Amino acid sequence: ASLDNARHLSSLLRAVHFQDHATCVATASGLRVTVEDAKCIQANAFIQAEIFQEFSVQEESVMFRISLSVLLDCLTIFGTSSLPGTSTALRMCYRGYGYPLMLFLEEGGVVTVCKINTQEPDELLDFDFCSTKVVNKIILQSEGLREAFAELDMTSEVLQITMSPDKPYFRLSTFGNAGSAHLDYPRDSDLMEAFHCTQTQTNRYKISLLKPSTKALALSCKVSIRTDAQGFLSLQYMIRNEDGQICFVEYYCCPDENMSEAEL
Amino acid sequence: MKCVIAGGNVKGERGLWARGGRHARGALPHPHTLSFAVLGRAVHSLSRIGDELYLEPTEGGLSLRAVNSSRSAFASFLFAPLFFQLYEPGSTGPDTELFRCKVHMKSFLGIFRSLPSLEKSVGKCLILLKPRASRLVLQLHCKYGVTKTHNLAFQECERLQAVFDTQRCASRLCAPARVLAEAVVHFPLTLAEVTLGTGPGGKIGLRNYVEEEAELSKTMVTELWLAEDEFQSVAMAPGSHITFCLKEFRGLLSFAEASNLPLTIHFDEPGRPVIFTLDDTVLEVHLVLATLSDLESNSQSPSTNGVSHLPAPSDDFPDDLESYMVAMETSEGGLEGPPSPTFPLRTPRPAESQPEEEEEEEEEGAVPGTPPHKKVRGGCAWGQRVGRASS
Numbered sequence: 001a002s003l004d005n006a007r008h009l010s011s012l013l014r015a016v017h018f019q020d021h022a023t024c025v026a027t028a029s030g031l032r033v034t035v036e037d038a039k040c041i042q043a044n045a046f047i048q049a050e051i052f053q054e055f056s057v058q059e060e061s062v063m064f065r066i067s068l069s070v071l072l073d074c075l076t077i078f079g080t081s082s083l084p085g086t087s088t089a090l091r092m093c094y095r096g097y098g099y100p101l102m103l104f105l106e107e108g109g110v111v112t113v114c115k116i117n118t119q120e121p122d123e124l125l126d127f128d129f130c131s132t133k134v135v136n137k138i139i140l141q142s143e144g145l146r147e148a149f150a151e152l153d154m155t156s157e158v159l160q161i162t163m164s165p166d167k168p169y170f171r172l173s174t175f176g177n178a179g180s181a182h183l184d185y186p187r188d189s190d191l192m193e194a195f196h197c198t199q200t201q202t203n204r205y206k207i208s209l210l211k212p213s214t215k216a217l218a219l220s221c222k223v224s225i226r227t228d229a230q231g232f233l234s235l236q237y238m239i240r241n242e243d244g245q246i247c248f249v250e251y252y253c254c255p256d257e258n259m260s261e262a263e264l
Numbered sequence: 265m266k267c268v269i270a271g272g273n274v275k276g277e278r279g280l281w282a283r284g285g286r287h288a289r290g291a292l293p294h295p296h297t298l299s300f301a302v303l304g305r306a307v308h309s310l311s312r313i314g315d316e317l318y319l320e321p322t323e324g325g326l327s328l329r330a331v332n333s334s335r336s337a338f339a340s341f342l343f344a345p346l347f348f349q350l351y352e353p354g355s356t357g358p359d360t361e362l363f364r365c366k367v368h369m370k371s372f373l374g375i376f377r378s379l380p381s382l383e384k385s386v387g388k389c390l391i392l393l394k395p396r397a398s399r400l401v402l403q404l405h406c407k408y409g410v411t412k413t414h415n416l417a418f419q420e421c422e423r424l425q426a427v428f429d430t431q432r433c434a435s436r437l438c439a440p441a442r443v444l445a446e447a448v449v450h451f452p453l454t455l456a457e458v459t460l461g462t463g464p465g466g467k468i469g470l471r472n473y474v475e476e477e478a479e480l481s482k483t484m485v486t487e488l489w490l491a492e493d494e495f496q497s498v499a500m501a502p503g504s505h506i507t508f509c510l511k512e513f514r515g516l517l518s519f520a521e522a523s524n525l526p527l528t529i530h531f532d533e534p535g536r537p538v539i540f541t542l543d544d545t546v547l548e549v550h551l552v553l554a555t556l557s558d559l560e561s562n563s564q565s566p567s568t569n570g571v572s573h574l575p576a577p578s579d580d581f582p583d584d585l586e587s588y589m590v591a592m593e594t595s596e597g598g599l600e601g602p603p604s605p606t607f608p609l610r611t612p613r614p615a616e617s618q619p620e621e622e623e624e625e626e627e628e629g630a631v632p633g634t635p636p637h638k639k640v641r642g643g644c645a646w647g648q649r650v651g652r653a654s655s
Contacts, residue, residue: 144408144410147378147381147385151377151378153374177368177371178368178370178371178372178374178414178416178417179371179399179414179415179416179417180414180415181412181413181414181415182411182412182413182414182415183410183411183412183413184410184411184412184413185408185409185410186409186410186411188409189408189409189410190408190409191408191410
């Protein structure tokens, strides 16, 4: 695969970089990088084949596990600051099972070659989240959520999400040392792009698991928030890169099992 | 207690805040469209003083106060009813006083963390005190119809009041905040105390205070002189000077600068508190700081309540409480006490812990000048003499 601007890849990978290791899956449609934690949360970054200048996969799919930290360090080897006009060109090669991932990076005539060892891929969680099982779904402009997520009361163990066809429609709540805080978004807000809630649902998620999604939120222009009957949460972020192309990052999270009475 | 403050962004208003029929009466929009920002800055200012924010609604307005741990700094911001779009202090019966409480400064400050973005997004702020639910509710109505509700836990408390009287101060200076801010910027941020005094030619000077024990060859001394005409008014006794803590003053100074209000400094002899005031039609701000008393002026040691003679350092306070209380009682005879609950020791209320009780006694009447640990030496101590209560 080759890419004119490595930042198209590195910025997306950073949005899911909350664990050291990631599983990469390359298929004809593109590259998917998955990061998981605590068997409760999974983040996926999708870079479609169309984003790449060249993308070919010989087998049906190739899958390997790699250190995401090292991969990111290599992709940004020429520095992370984005000067106008300069970009790092990337070429990636993977020969197959057991072979390292080769990266060729070039900027301003300087070429760096990186060889990153790959590992056996772990089994990935399957949240079994498909659109038919979705109970509640809203699409918000990211601008409205960014500040809220950045300022979440981290002394609260959980983030409680309430979605309902009635008031409060969409509410984010925390229960920290200072007391409780609620953030309400009405269904007719200018920020609300789509509102499809059929049932009132209140679910709690460990705030430490969801906090990394703030990075993806910061990059995105829109976010879709969906829950299914079991309270599993799906957050899909639509990210527009420097060239205006669209990529997606999604986070899946399990609800917190220790649900106690909500303080008010 | 319930009040509503207007923010900068009024487009995002929705009628969600009207609770029940009787609150539906319209309130006149206040000319201070950035009232919420002023409140936020006041909270930031108070956070530089103490760890707890005291809220006291009165008929004259809502008072926010803070005091530092060594009781050498006290600040109060009184927002008149006109500051608010709606102000209801609450009902008082013959036996009940208006409810007051204190909250952790960090929790309250957290709501006003990023002032610039809040200024742009908040349309209206509702503050509601719910004694029965033990919650202080702050509800911000922001743009796009978003509502942020914060339910803060509070503790009941006694009235926090420093006793001071600006009328009894011999010297008084008034300057635009900008002049003082520009002067103070020359002093390092870590500097603790600064001395303000008169100099030759009627100039007013600021100098960093150097402790006697410090080696002069290793310390940097900064001195700054301001001409009389830089001040709006000067009424200083010749040769007068006072030394106070700069750190605590900076908090008020940044508030004054942002609000573009002139700052008045009232002071008297060294050892007596210095009072900084800001006055506006809808806001009254007081900052009272203890000052360092001179060795020379020790002969005029305060006799009114013998506070500065008490040697008890803050750690031994509980043990000395007994003797302290005796001293207070005997010497306070002639003083007209402030209108606060009766003075003698009361049995602590069930939910309160020991520190709460100590605080209760300390607050009533004088704010004692408990000598900060570093300053106790010889006959010289941080004193804070008290005068008659200014109501």
